[in-house]
Amino acid sequence: MTPPDVLDRLRLDVPVAQAGMGGGLAGVDLAVAVAAAGGLGTLGLMPPAQLRDAVRAVRAAAPGRAVAVNLLMPFLRRSHVEACVESRIDVAVLAFGGDHALVRELTEAGVFVFVMVGTEGQARAAVHWGAAGLIAQGSEAGGHLSGDTPASELLPRALKIAEDRIVLVAGGIACAHDTAAALSAGAGGVVAGTRFLLTHEARAHPQYQQRVLAADKTFRTTLFGLAWPAPHRVVPNAATQRWCHEDGTAKLAPRLINAGSAVLAKLPDRAAASLVRAQTPRLPLFSPVAPTVDMPGSVVDRAALYAGESALRMSSVIPVRQAVAELAPR
Numbered sequence: 001m002t003p004p005d006v007l008d009r010l011r012l013d014v015p016v017a018q019a020g021m022g023g024g025l026a027g028v029d030l031a032v033a034v035a036a037a038g039g040l041g042t043l044g045l046m047p048p049a050q051l052r053d054a055v056r057a058v059r060a061a062a063p064g065r066a067v068a069v070n071l072l073m074p075f076l077r078r079s080h081v082e083a084c085v086e087s088r089i090d091v092a093v094l095a096f097g098g099d100h101a102l103v104r105e106l107t108e109a110g111v112f113v114f115v116m117v118g119t120e121g122q123a124r125a126a127v128h129w130g131a132a133g134l135i136a137q138g139s140e141a142g143g144h145l146s147g148d149t150p151a152s153e154l155l156p157r158a159l160k161i162a163e164d165r166i167v168l169v170a171g172g173i174a175c176a177h178d179t180a181a182a183l184s185a186g187a188g189g190v191v192a193g194t195r196f197l198l199t200h201e202a203r204a205h206p207q208y209q210q211r212v213l214a215a216d217k218t219f220r221t222t223l224f225g226l227a228w229p230a231p232h233r234v235v236p237n238a239a240t241q242r243w244c245h246e247d248g249t250a251k252l253a254p255r256l257i258n259a260g261s262a263v264l265a266k267l268p269d270r271a272a273a274s275l276v277r278a279q280t281p282r283l284p285l286f287s288p289v290a291p292t293v294d295m296p297g298s299v300v301d302r303a304a305l306y307a308g309e310s311a312l313r314m315s316s317v318i319p320v321r322q323a324v325a326e327l328a329p330r
């Protein structure tokens with residue numbers, strides 16, 4: 001059976017979605033600009049009261065467009081779900097976890113539920129939970145990683161498991177050629193994170209954006225794993241130079257500290273923000289929070305500089321309108 005057309009289903013002009021990036025990176029300005037350019041704008045996870053205001057603001061600024069919210073499962077609280085349901089969001093993207101009850105609750109509230117997956121096992125689980133669509137995240141992706149299979153290998157496997165559901169591809173999407181290749185391999189569309197991180201509308205600190213543009217490599221590590229000890233892709237900085245081995249793996253001290261730290265994921269939002277300000281490259285205590293515009297520039301040497309391999313093919317910070325145009329298939 002042919003999957004439903006993603007453009008019709010999600011009210012898009014182009015099959016391009018912006019990844020919801022948490023920690024304040026993907027807020028209202030980014031989602032509105034992407035939606036206005038015809039793509040799927042997505043709010044990153046934020047405190048529930050702020051999320052309600054943000055959904056309202058996106059609706060007001062981009063009327064008629066779908067509003068998507070990223071549900072970063074390790075940090076998800078009941079009040080986030082209530083905010084999504086009561087704000088009648090159009091699309092939810094569950095990432096790094098999920099369950100049957102949550103997918104059912106959102107679906108019954110009229111939400112189109114995507115689950116981001118990095119393995120065949122995760123794809124099967126998402127289908128079992130009742131997901132309406134899958135996002136196949138390849139190992140070249142920036143930020144946290146769901147698996148270790150490149151997108152080109154994961155996509156055909158995810159398509160088989162998804163049957164008649166929409167499958168989007170995340171990871172390695174830097175230009176229209178990448179989108180065209182994903183579509184011809186059977187994807188319904190693409191998800192880009194790094195390309196949108198490197199736009200004027202993202203809330204990434206400008207020095208973070210410049211570090212990503214200047215980098216000559218990205219690598220997988222678990223260094224920034226306090227509260228969430230899962231693998232992620234970053235570019236180098238003073239913290240990784242001090243606390244990672246040559247191949248990117250975190251040294252023993254941060255690994256031991258991170259391993260027992262998952263309980264910290266339930267810290268109140270304000271406490272998590274102060275944690276990143278207190279970080280120093282000298283001590284192996286590194287939270288997952290990335291540098292945003294409201295932090296001092298010096299944070300770029302002690303916080304996670306998430307970026308995908310796609311970053312190595314980007315040369316400047318651009319407006320969202322241009323990013324969407326450059327990703328849209330011609």
Ligand SMILES: Cc1cc2nc3c(=O)[nH]c(=O)nc-3n(C[C@H](O)[C@H](O)[C@H](O)COP(=O)(O)O)c2cc1C
Pocket residue numbers: 019020021022023025044045070072094095096116137140141142143144170171172173191192193194195197290306307308309310311
């Ligand atoms: C800076 C950054 C932050 C991210 N934050 C999140 C997040 O909060 N939730 C999530 O599901 N994925 C997150 N991701 C991963 C994206 O969903 C997506 O899989 C990835 O960006 C795709 O690869 P690309 O960066 O090469 O486009 C993040 C990615 C980046 C680059």
